[in-house]
Amino acid sequence: MIGAQLRQELAAIVGAEHLLGPERSYEHDASLSRGVRATPDAVVRPGTTEQVAQVVRACSRHGVPVVPRGGGTGFAGGAVATSGGVVLALERMTGVRSFDPLLWRMEAEAGLTTRDVQRLARENGLLFPPDPGAAEESQIGGNVATNAGGPHALKYGPTGAWVTGVEAVLASGEVVRFGGPYRKDVSGYDLRGLMVGSEGTLGVITAVRLRFVPRPEAALPVVALYPGAAEGAAAVQRVLGSGIVAAALDYLDAATVAAAGAAMPVHSAHGFALLAELDGSAEEVQRQRAALLAALEPHANSIHFPEPAELWRWREGVSGAVAAQRGGKLSEDVVVPVEHLAEAVDGVVEIGRRHGLPACSWGHAGDGNLHATFMIDPDDLAEVARAEEAAGEVFAMTDRLGGSVSGEHGIGVLKREHVGRRWSEHEHALQAAVKHAFDPQNIMNPQKKLRA
Numbered sequence: 531m532i533g534a535q536l537r538q539e540l541a542a543i544v545g546a547e548h549l550l551g552p553e554r555s556y557e558h559d560a561s562l563s564r565g566v567r568a569t570p571d572a573v574v575r576p577g578t579t580e581q582v583a584q585v586v587r588a589c590s591r592h593g594v595p596v597v598p599r600g601g602g603t604g605f606a607g608g609a610v611a612t613s614g615g616v617v618l619a620l621e622r623m624t625g626v627r628s629f630d631p632l633l634w635r636m637e638a639e640a641g642l643t644t645r646d647v648q649r650l651a652r653e654n655g656l657l658f659p660p661d662p663g664a665a666e667e668s669q670i671g672g673n674v675a676t677n678a679g680g681p682h683a684l685k686y687g688p689t690g691a692w693v694t695g696v697e698a699v700l701a702s703g704e705v706v707r708f709g710g711p712y713r714k715d716v717s718g719y720d721l722r723g724l725m726v727g728s729e730g731t732l733g734v735i736t737a738v739r740l741r742f743v744p745r746p747e748a749a750l751p752v753v754a755l756y757p758g759a760a761e762g763a764a765a766v767q768r769v770l771g772s773g774i775v776a777a778a779l780d781y782l783d784a785a786t787v788a789a790a791g792a793a794m795p796v797h798s799a800h801g802f803a804l805l806a807e808l809d810g811s812a813e814e815v816q817r818q819r820a821a822l823l824a825a826l827e828p829h830a831n832s833i834h835f836p837e838p839a840e841l842w843r844w845r846e847g848v849s850g851a852v853a854a855q856r857g858g859k860l861s862e863d864v865v866v867p868v869e870h871l872a873e874a875v876d877g878v879v880e881i882g883r884r885h886g887l888p889a890c891s892w893g894h895a896g897d898g899n900l901h902a903t904f905m906i907d908p909d910d911l912a913e914v915a916r917a918e919e920a921a922g923e924v925f926a927m928t929d930r931l932g933g934s935v936s937g938e939h940g941i942g943v944l945k946r947e948h949v950g951r952r953w954s955e956h957e958h959a960l961q962a963a964v965k966h967a968f969d970p971q972n973i974m975n976p977q978k979k980l981r982a
């Protein structure tokens with residue numbers, strides 16, 4: 531519990547109406563089904579960077595943890611106050627500080643939603659390519675703090691590739707600005723890059739400078755269906771080797787297609803599906819079409835050409851459709867070198883079989899990123915425990931294949947025992963030294979991101 535003195539100080543900084551007590555909606559994020567829930571001592575909703583700085587300074591003086599919170603859509607429990615303390619919610623900081631469409635750039639406050647960034651770009655003939663799945667609720671600050679990805683990260687990279695500058699409040703309460711409204715910067719170490727993906731453990735991101743590109747004129751999605759993972763993964767390697775830069779190259783294994791494929795905008799969906807998309811000028815897309823089809827066609831059972839908007843809208847619902855099969859699911863977003871995709875996809879199903887759990891995976895095939903999933907009855911505690919064991923085996927398989935335990939959802943509190951499984955002690959120590967340099971008191975989202 532925080533003391534009355536700190537409570538008074540926080541109310542004086544943000545106004546009593548923006549200091550909330552233990553609020554249910556701030557007790558969890560999208561990892562609730564994994565049992566991550568904690569009541570914060572208080573929730574503050576600052577409206578300016580200066581208020582954020584004062585809140586952090588006050589918490590630092592009292593030695594109280596600060597847990598930055600964006601839209602609360604994270605899958606790793608990162609925005610949950612599992613060590614107590616104050617949840618610092620950025621939801622009031624939604625301003626656009628500057629927008630220069632002709633120079634392809636914007637400075638936005640951290641609380642602006644992902645969808646609003648995408649919309650503003652689109653309305654001005656531009657593209658903000660990061661496309662994580664919860665764009666209506668997630669915030670740009672949360673996307674930067676998790677380095678969120680999505681289907682189009684294959685061509686365009688994850689969120690961090692679109693961030694040229696970060697304004698943040700450090701644990702000391704100091705306001706820092708790393709990078710700026712320029713596209714290249716090699717002076718000093720890349721502290722901007724360190725903030726990207728730092729999951730609230732190095733500071734509170736209060737604003738970000740983003741870059742855009744002109745919106746591609748045309749997009750051509752293609753769905754190819756294969757008998758199994760081996761044939762589909764071979765097609766992924768042919769696409770990568772063909773010299774075409776596909777904008778997206780996602781997959782759904784046969785069990786995912788069985789669970790979610792009924793509404794897929796193609797005639798009839800069975801087997802392993804690849805979702806490839808080309809984008810660019812209309813002429814460029816047409817030119818690349820033949821090469822893409824030549825790479826996809828060998829061993830394909832069928833090829834389809836859905837409408838782009840329809841396909842990606844359906845794709846956003848895949849996770850929910852899989853969860854609906856048995857009422858719940860346990861998913862881990864591991865990543866492996868792309869040449870091991872088929873082995874990993876089949877490995878997940880085999881691990882599920884050994885644990886008596888229906889299993890499936892889908893994800894970003896070109897990036898080697900799998901959402902390895904066990905479908906569970908969430909009320910059956912023995913089953914939930916078996917799924918946790920199965921997830922442990924997925925991590926072990928990922929190690930064996932030379933991959934990593936998280937490709938995009940982050941480590942948070944859920945995966946900290948598994949982070950850096952292949953790092954040396956020295957590599958772990960370097961990571962801890964970075965944390966210590968930014969946050970010697972360990973008040974910034976403690977017990978998250980790094981190994982205990």
Ligand SMILES: Cc1cc2nc3c(=O)[nH]c(=O)nc-3n(C[C@H](O)[C@H](O)[C@H](O)COP(=O)(O)OP(=O)(O)OC[C@H]3O[C@@H](n4cnc5c(N)ncnc54)[C@H](O)[C@@H]3O)c2cc1C
Nearest residue numbers: 600601602603604608663669671672673675678679730735
């Ligand atoms: C339906 C659904 C689909 C999803 N699809 C994807 C996907 O395709 N790709 C993907 O990568 N993720 C996906 N996610 C996960 C999630 O949306 C992303 O991780 C997102 O970037 C989290 O943003 P948020 O604003 O909700 O952050 P939160 O959940 O609030 O926080 C996430 C982490 O970032 C920190 N944080 C948040 N804001 C700040 C800030 N301003 N300063 C410092 N630290 C901060 C928190 O402390 C926490 O550690 C999905 C989630 C859902 C529910």
